[in-house]
Amino acid sequence: MRQSDTREHLLTTGLRILHAGGFNGSGVQEIIEAAGVPKGSFYNHFDSKEQFGADVLGRYWEERASRAAALLSDESHSPLERLQAYFSAKRRTERTATFDRGCMIGNFSAELSGQSRLVRDRLAAVFAAWTCLLATCIQEAQRAGQVGADIDAETLAAFLIDAFEGAELRTRVDRDPTALMRFERIVFSKLLV
């Protein structure tokens, strides 16, 4: 396997394992065995398990960011329709994963913020990028008169992300999508109006 392929393979395998078992619940040994690469190879590509965790989180976000950008900038729909489509798509596509794994961004916030400065800084960058994507679309909706402008788009976007992450947490306990449906109902009847 080429060097870049090995790195890629470790990130893909690690994403699956760290998402399912959590960071502290999964060992490097488990990851290299699942990926079928020697331990030395892991440490050729990543300085530490902590660095690996940060890079896996980066990969997780990249996948979601490109889907989010595509939906939120699709000008064949109004800004408000795009926001509705975005959260509805998140509920539907992440549905199966959510019930046993939740969102890795929220999971890592809970598990690693206090433990790893490296992961915490990566999480802050993810939240900033996510807020920016959503705020841009909310601002378009405000300019189009679809959403009130009494609260600035960035504050609304950050609140939506927090509330969404809280709803993702709850679906893990409930084992059903009630919390995500409640989120959409309240957001689109009380907040983005």
Place this chain on the structure above:
Amino acid sequence: MRQSDTREHLLTTGLRILHAGGFNGSGVQEIIEAAGVPKGSFYNHFDSKEQFGADVLGRYWEERASRAAALLSDESHSPLERLQAYFSAKRRTERTATFDRGCMIGNFSAELSGQSRLVRDRLAAVFAAWTCLLATCIQEAQRAGQVGADIDAETLAAFLIDAFEGAELRTRVDRDPTALMRFERIVFSKLLV
């Protein structure tokens, strides 16, 4: 130490350690050393680390439930004032703890929902009790005409809890109370009106 005192002492010590280090990041050995009791004694009181985690969570909630009930049923203030006082008190009293430890209810939801049926069932009971406490006060505010009745009190209460837990998660990454202040600003200007 009497049997009941040992159990109590283990729960208090365990709450501190599991809150700071997470469930998978803390070992039984660390807990019994910090509590100064032999390992056999731990297993006299708790069937397993998992059982211990569920009981520590129960203790964490009991402490918060009694404070919540006192604030939310204080009839010297209007229902809406009580709700404001409740979330403002949570922000102020949990502030220092929050930045490095977060809320144990959210942390355990993220870390253990997929791993432990026992803890998940306890989390579901905590969320149900918390929702009931908040919904009762919201319903009073609706009856008093302080909050619109277009969405039922129980749905609003559950949404507030999810959004609050998401904000708690975010404060851990931000290392400041911005997310909790944003939560209060939006809840009391857009939702509970």
